[in-house]
Amino acid sequence: MSHSSAQASAHSEHEHGQPAKGLTRWLYTTNHKDIGTLYLWFSFAMFLTGGCMALVIRSELFQPGLQLVQPEFFNQMTTLHGLIMVFGAVMPAFVGLANWMIPLMVGAPDMALPRMNNLSFWILPFAFAMLLSTLLMEGGGPNFGWTFYAPLSTTYAPPSVTFFIFSVHMMGISSIMGAINVVATTLNMRAPGMTMMKMPLFVWTWLITAFLLIAVMPVLAGVITMMLMDIHFGTSFFNAGGGGDPVLFQHLFWFFGHPEVYIMILPAFGIISHIVPTFSRKRLFGYASMVYATASIAFLSFIVWAHHMFTVGLPLAGELFFMYSTMLIAVPTGVKVFNWISTMFRGSLSFETPMLFAIGFIVLFTIGGFSGLMLAIAPADFQYHDTYFVVAHFHYVLVPGAIFSIIAGAYYWLPKWTGHMVDERLGRWHFWLSIIGVNLTFFPMHFLGLAGMPRRIPDYALQFADFNMIASIGGFLFGFSQLLFLYIVIKCIRSTDQAPDKPWEGAEGLEWQVPSPAPYHTFSTPPKVD
Amino acid sequence: MALLTLLLLGANNVAHSAWQLNMPEGVTQISASVYELHMIIFWICVVIGCVVFGVMFWSIFHHRKSKGAKPASFHESTTVELIWTIVPVLILIGMAVPATATLRQMYDTTASDVDIQVTGYQWKWRYRYLNENIDFFSTLTTPTEQIHNQADKSEHYLLEVDNPLVLPVGKKIRFLTTSNDVIHSWWVPDFAVKKDAIPGFINEAWTRIDTPGTYRGQCAELCGKDHGFMPIVVVALADTDYQTWVTEQQQAALSKQAAAERTWTLAELMQQGEQVYNTACAACHQANGMGIPGAFPALKGSLIATQDQAAHLDIVLFGKSGTAMAAYGTQFDAVDLASVITYERNAWGNDTGDIVTPQEIKQRLQAGQ
Amino acid sequence: MSSSSTAPANPLYFVPAQSHWPIITAIGLFLLMFGGGHLINHPDGLLKWSGLLGFLVIIWIFFGWFGAVVKESLSGLYSPQMDRSFRWGMRWFIFSEVMFFAAFFGALFYIRQLSIPWLGGDGAHQMTQILLWPDFVAHWPLINPPDEQAFAGPKAVIDPWHLPLVNTVLLLTSSITLTLAHHALKKGHRAQLASWLAITIGLGVLFLVIQAEEYIEAYTLLDLTLNSGVYGSTFFILTGFHGLHVTLGGIILLVMLIRIIKGHFTMQHHFGFEAAAWYWHFVDVVWLGLFLFVYVL
Numbered sequence A: 001m002s003h004s005s006a007q008a009s010a011h012s013e014h015e016h017g018q019p020a021k022g023l024t025r026w027l028y029t030t031n032h033k034d035i036g037t038l039y040l041w042f043s044f045a046m047f048l049t050g051g052c053m054a055l056v057i058r059s060e061l062f063q064p065g066l067q068l069v070q071p072e073f074f075n076q077m078t079t080l081h082g083l084i085m086v087f088g089a090v091m092p093a094f095v096g097l098a099n100w101m102i103p104l105m106v107g108a109p110d111m112a113l114p115r116m117n118n119l120s121f122w123i124l125p126f127a128f129a130m131l132l133s134t135l136l137m138e139g140g141g142p143n144f145g146w147t148f149y150a151p152l153s154t155t156y157a158p159p160s161v162t163f164f165i166f167s168v169h170m171m172g173i174s175s176i177m178g179a180i181n182v183v184a185t186t187l188n189m190r191a192p193g194m195t196m197m198k199m200p201l202f203v204w205t206w207l208i209t210a211f212l213l214i215a216v217m218p219v220l221a222g223v224i225t226m227m228l229m230d231i232h233f234g235t236s237f238f239n240a241g242g243g244g245d246p247v248l249f250q251h252l253f254w255f256f257g258h259p260e261v262y263i264m265i266l267p268a269f270g271i272i273s274h275i276v277p278t279f280s281r282k283r284l285f286g287y288a289s290m291v292y293a294t295a296s297i298a299f300l301s302f303i304v305w306a307h308h309m310f311t312v313g314l315p316l317a318g319e320l321f322f323m324y325s326t327m328l329i330a331v332p333t334g335v336k337v338f339n340w341i342s343t344m345f346r347g348s349l350s351f352e353t354p355m356l357f358a359i360g361f362i363v364l365f366t367i368g369g370f371s372g373l374m375l376a377i378a379p380a381d382f383q384y385h386d387t388y389f390v391v392a393h394f395h396y397v398l399v400p401g402a403i404f405s406i407i408a409g410a411y412y413w414l415p416k417w418t419g420h421m422v423d424e425r426l427g428r429w430h431f432w433l434s435i436i437g438v439n440l441t442f443f444p445m446h447f448l449g450l451a452g453m454p455r456r457i458p459d460y461a462l463q464f465a466d467f468n469m470i471a472s473i474g475g476f477l478f479g480f481s482q483l484l485f486l487y488i489v490i491k492c493i494r495s496t497d498q499a500p501d502k503p504w505e506g507a508e509g510l511e512w513q514v515p516s517p518a519p520y521h522t523f524s525t526p527p528k529v530d
Numbered sequence B: 001m002a003l004l005t006l007l008l009l010g011a012n013n014v015a016h017s018a019w020q021l022n023m024p025e026g027v028t029q030i031s032a033s034v035y036e037l038h039m040i041i042f043w044i045c046v047v048i049g050c051v052v053f054g055v056m057f058w059s060i061f062h063h064r065k066s067k068g069a070k071p072a073s074f075h076e077s078t079t080v081e082l083i084w085t086i087v088p089v090l091i092l093i094g095m096a097v098p099a100t101a102t103l104r105q106m107y108d109t110t111a112s113d114v115d116i117q118v119t120g121y122q123w124k125w126r127y128r129y130l131n132e133n134i135d136f137f138s139t140l141t142t143p144t145e146q147i148h149n150q151a152d153k154s155e156h157y158l159l160e161v162d163n164p165l166v167l168p169v170g171k172k173i174r175f176l177t178t179s180n181d182v183i184h185s186w187w188v189p190d191f192a193v194k195k196d197a198i199p200g201f202i203n204e205a206w207t208r209i210d211t212p213g214t215y216r217g218q219c220a221e222l223c224g225k226d227h228g229f230m231p232i233v234v235v236a237l238a239d240t241d242y243q244t245w246v247t248e249q250q251q252a253a254l255s256k257q258a259a260a261e262r263t264w265t266l267a268e269l270m271q272q273g274e275q276v277y278n279t280a281c282a283a284c285h286q287a288n289g290m291g292i293p294g295a296f297p298a299l300k301g302s303l304i305a306t307q308d309q310a311a312h313l314d315i316v317l318f319g320k321s322g323t324a325m326a327a328y329g330t331q332f333d334a335v336d337l338a339s340v341i342t343y344e345r346n347a348w349g350n351d352t353g354d355i356v357t358p359q360e361i362k363q364r365l366q367a368g369q
Numbered sequence C: 001m002s003s004s005s006t007a008p009a010n011p012l013y014f015v016p017a018q019s020h021w022p023i024i025t026a027i028g029l030f031l032l033m034f035g036g037g038h039l040i041n042h043p044d045g046l047l048k049w050s051g052l053l054g055f056l057v058i059i060w061i062f063f064g065w066f067g068a069v070v071k072e073s074l075s076g077l078y079s080p081q082m083d084r085s086f087r088w089g090m091r092w093f094i095f096s097e098v099m100f101f102a103a104f105f106g107a108l109f110y111i112r113q114l115s116i117p118w119l120g121g122d123g124a125h126q127m128t129q130i131l132l133w134p135d136f137v138a139h140w141p142l143i144n145p146p147d148e149q150a151f152a153g154p155k156a157v158i159d160p161w162h163l164p165l166v167n168t169v170l171l172l173t174s175s176i177t178l179t180l181a182h183h184a185l186k187k188g189h190r191a192q193l194a195s196w197l198a199i200t201i202g203l204g205v206l207f208l209v210i211q212a213e214e215y216i217e218a219y220t221l222l223d224l225t226l227n228s229g230v231y232g233s234t235f236f237i238l239t240g241f242h243g244l245h246v247t248l249g250g251i252i253l254l255v256m257l258i259r260i261i262k263g264h265f266t267m268q269h270h271f272g273f274e275a276a277a278w279y280w281h282f283v284d285v286v287w288l289g290l291f292l293f294v295y296v297l
């Protein structure tokens, strides 16, 4: 890659295009870095909000018996915790990273459609404000789980479900626009010479993620619209009395929902595929197979949805089809894991904070993947389904999976964003506290599930008491460790410890060829890639 | 790290052997094969995990920069990549074969000896023995004081019911699950039976219990407020004991029919009504009749419960479609219905003095909606 | 605060300056949704009017934001690369719309192929019929829903070979006239262009009028309503959302007509027009699916 031309373009930017002053900088911005920053802060705020709800759940479950909250409120906490973490924390965080990094990585001056980019972000605070306000409404907020199965979410829902539906509509609009932006940027704005198969993996994984988003968010919009019609306009999509079927809801939901969980992990794969080579000082093993594996996962994700519905009474043939297709996903995912490990093998490894989180990711995500594979075995899933074993599975892929990758990415790129180095010592503390906390919280849940504890219950039988207590302690440990993260980030922003353009010895890519912090406008003249 | 945690927890397990850590092997042939499947997959994953993490930690210890490791330059190998695509596929096929066999067995609901319709209600189960003419509800009996930590919790806290499902051992029992309101899921781990109860549809599942005993499970699909409080208790009896039980049940049903014909006093109705109210209605309308604002209306002082008696009968017998208020006319006998309505019209200071008789209920039911 | 930029920073790519339109749009959308929720939940309250406010804001945005984009485009700020970005954006937007309809078509197929037969005792569901719906006979179109007390079925369903057939012809013709308009644009025949486009819009309006007539007949003559079981549900949601898209597409075409009358677009550069045409063709294709699966089969 031509180093000098990128430098030149970056420097020429200093002459003009400084950010506007005051609040309007953020409200009116069209700058991908500003928008990325907005997304990231918003997502962190939502992470704390959803986390506080998790802590309410964990506090109630600390001991058997009802002590802190009533069952109605507990269900609202479970629901909102899931919704906020998924739609408010993980997805916006990845969009934020995409905004910051994709233009830098492909050598583009900005996202393809900058104003729409700003709109995608600003819809979110309103959508979540509306979602949270349902808690104050008569009858309470949504209490039917983040999967909102009909008819609990239709005929039997609290009145606030109307606002829930509209807020999900807004989130969907935002995601679709964000995804269209990513697709247009990667397909159209790459620097000359950057062919598709030279694209950094984070860009690749996001391109495919964006495709998933555009394909499934409209289906979610469709299904919540049908809910709205069933609730308020007398239709009977999900009502057998009129010829519909409650299970139809689940098919539509999971046609969205399963790709959705890969939307939350593919960009994570991308991030890890940058960090591991950097700190192994060795090229990523199997770039091409990484790309094909990601595409295969995306393809498969469209034909596995009913593995969430093994117990609803699918016909045997359907059951078998979905079991086999689900099991197949282990193959491309395995390719990824093996590639990361081969990258580390005979490298020259060092363990700065981003690498620690990346290693934590690989190990714990794989454990989560293993439990996923167990869930995929339909007859066994009859025992696991809707127990804490499932809760353990998805928290392993989501918390030390998606969340760790986001944290790792933040540590990795913070020098580029802020121009300052991160306090490594505190970073290590953060890592060790997090990893202990996360395992303490979610590992015992495997045992709880196998022993028969159903999910979404505010109170439980006595034999589950000990592990719940451990999980609750772990939850608080993990949660409060994240305040350390906040402190580290603020400290990094305020620090005076100037970061070099390329703070990591083994790093590669266009983003390291612009100064740190990255100037407000970069690559106004495209760099040449060869 | 995770392995460490695993080990730590493993050490703990030895110390507290009372904890159940693994899936129960259960008491049916199916549950045993499910358990076996579970263990096979588990150990395969453990082995793969050991290999993968083994290589990784080996690199972490031996290929660190601080030890002077120089990076190699290889970055792809079609052979290796093919191997680690094909080998997992083979492993997966190895898992899929026994899984398919077990699943086919689970789906074979033909040739059953006993058919039971299991209907989920918010928040209780109803069992109808299709061939025996037995029909009853099964509701949680754990007292609220225990739930609210005002009393010590009993051994089977939250896993105890008034009327357990009674089944014979050694017979093929077919469960026909459905629901009256939202989706529930009927789950007994020891049988490896979990089947969703979908309103408007019947799902089938089956079991053949090997050993007599009491088996406990819980509703496994979020079904609203008291989802955590609708347990399942199955008592499996030897065949002869089961036959005795069936005869008893049928006789009890006859004497209940007789009770509907006699005259009831207000006090009798109030006493009976309070009991029915607390098991069937208090979950929503609350024991003090105050309901939950925004979700469930108060009955204390409500127009219907203090004045319009016909409307009161109507809503209790026929429910109100589109709301959580179910039609109770099909769930209780005339005595229970008469008593609970009488109770509501006289409790909590409603004091109307009205008496609703079982005969009135019967007439109203006959007239239809 | 003007949304159009000063001179482009570089000749290749146009990065717009700061703009207040996005956040106003976000607020407008929020007001619309919030008001809509109140309209449904608390029709007697006052907050429902915020929906009207949101609606007005969004109309304002159509003029303000899109007006700014048109100005930028006219002043030659957009490079071919920008043009490609718009194209990608529009294509993927249409793809998302395809998936939106796919959800409803999926629901239709599921109900026809699975849930109705199951309710009638098909496959492993004999007991469903025996225990729960003993009187129900599976049949499509669904005239007698399982629970006829809650959902009184329609008397009959719409005859595909009358109004729907007319509508099919109308829409197909409109696609042709729109293509003729495009050809005229490419050849620079502006008068032809305007008239073909006007005819297209006219056909669209006619389509909507006939659809309205069809709805009226459904409600008054056939008792085919949203309440008449799942046939009515799928019928109205599919045709309803399609009609909404025809309306939207018609408005977009109308805007294009106005722009053409004002002299916008050149023989080479007329992506706005093309995007509108793509959208119209997409709506057309959806209708073919509807005609086949909702009316005929």
Ligand code: HEA
Binding pocket: A147, A261, A262, A264, A265, A307, A308, A326, A327, A329, A330, A331, A333, A334, A335, A337, A365, A366, A367, A368, A369, A370, A371, A372, A373, A375, A376, A377, A381, A384, A385, A386, A390, A393, A394, A397, A398, A401, A402, B045, B048, B052, B088, B089, B091, B092
């Ligand atoms: C980031 C999110 C994420 C990811 C990546 C995954 C990944 C997987 N998930 Fe998970 N899943 C969720 C999020 C996720 N899941 C959520 C949120 C739910 C619950 C939703 C709800 O009900 O609320 C859920 C529920 C869920 C269920 C339903 C359980 C139930 O409700 O009964 C199932 C069943 O099949 C399943 C399977 C899988 C599988 C097979 C994978 C695979 O992709 C995993 C593949 C990875 C590996 C297998 C490890 C690495 C591979 C190797 C080292 C190669 C060699 C391995 C072998 C050959 C064994 N998941």
Ligand code: HEA
Binding pocket: A047, A048, A050, A051, A052, A054, A055, A057, A058, A078, A079, A081, A082, A083, A085, A086, A089, A090, A144, A145, A146, A147, A391, A395, A398, A399, A402, A403, A441, A455, A456, A457, A458, A475, A476, A478, A479, A480, A482, A483
């Ligand atoms: C990415 C997604 C994500 C993430 C990150 C998490 C994070 C956590 N989750 Fe969550 N969870 C879900 C997704 C996620 N979860 C989903 C989808 C469900 C299913 C919902 C459903 O059933 O419908 C679920 C359900 C779920 C349950 C089951 C509830 C039930 O079935 O009833 C539990 C129980 O323990 C739980 C716990 C936790 C905990 C302890 C964390 C911890 O990691 C949280 C860490 C805590 C914090 C981050 C808090 C930090 C804040 C502070 C320390 C206070 C500071 C205060 C201020 C600054 C104001 N989660």
Ligand code: CUA
Binding pocket: B120, B123, B183, B184, B185, B219, B220, B221, B222, B223, B224, B226, B227, B228, B230
């Ligand atoms: Cu019934 Cu959960």
Ligand SMILES: [Cu+2]
Binding pocket: A257, A258, A261, A305, A307, A308
């Ligand atoms: Cu899934």
